[in-house]
Amino acid sequence: MADLTAAELAKQVHDIRKPLNRISMQAELIKLVLENNLPPDKAIAAIDKILQSCQDCSQLLENLLNPSA
Template sequence: MSDAKVAELAKQVHDIRKPLNRISMQAELIKLVLENNLPPQKAIEAVDKILQSCQDCSQLLENLSDPSA
């Protein structure tokens, strides 16, 4: 694999980690809401962010599997 391809792959892996980190952080927030009896709206907002991050991650993976897209 050429250096350019390795660099591009590393960039794409980095880009995919961003939505995965958002998912993890929002899941932690939901856990805190449930454990501490906080307003349910916070959990709903976190779930919305998780769903958006999943879509973002799916799009990045689709782009990775089809670079012409």
Template sequence: MTQNNQPEPLNKLVHDARAPLNRISMNAELIKLVLENDMPKEKALEALNKIISNCQQCSESLQKIVDSQ
């Protein structure tokens, strides 16, 4: 809900959920490159932490969609 207690438009809520999914995909691709090119494992660990964070953000966004119904 917005500050004036009106539900957010569904397309904005879906956009907010889709954004972390795009970041998850991007970081998964980075991990794939790290593994394929024998790059430092720290890069992969950073990307994994970003994936975990974005999964949590996506879950929160999806909960907002449920709550807005």
């Protein structure tokens, strides 16, 4: 990780922010579903997207720590 240039690090940070933003947006959707008594299938779909985004973020962090893997 020490050999990353500033530009490469900025790209990695940008890539990691994408799944974090998806997590935030989906959590807001779940909140709206619960507050407005909307169909639970919307919340379940949002939870699935949150879980996938967490996996994506974990993979990006792993790639950052082990770029040759």
